Amino acid sequence: MDELIRIENEYDRQTVAWLHERLGEQALNEVVLRMHGRGRPYASEVCRTLGLTPPPRKRTTHARPLNRAVGEAYLATIRAILGRSHMAA
Template sequence: MEHLVRVLDERDRRTLAWLREHVGDAELSRAVMKCGTTTKPYLSAVCRQLGIAVPQLGAARRRQSTASAQQSLAAIRGMLKPPGSGQTSLVR
């Protein structure tokens, strides 16, 4: 299907795979033709044609701090602390 639409990056590849799974190749091809462009349409245009919002397929990000993240931050703060002083660094 990449020969029908613009696939610029990995996110586009995941979006195209999702569309193929949920809509099917035939419906996807019809939507591409309805876009009415002489060049490959962007996936966002195809999704609009289908009446589908572009899915958010990125990897879920952790929002909570982990122990290893806290240790790394403490190490960085130690490196940024002025040498030989008991003062705290200006960088937090």
């Protein structure tokens, strides 16, 4: 399906899977082929053409924990620099 519908992110992939489940492969292919002339359509364009509202975004359950150490180190350096320039003035 990647060769017929433009898939740029995980939500696009989820939307195409939803369309595939809802319409079936043959019907989805026919709709996309009827939309020719516009290049590969986005999944949202296919939904609009069919008058469908795409499903809401699914939240990922295995999000990586954020590592804030590098950002905190940069902020500490910035604060130190700003503190020195404030003291000098």
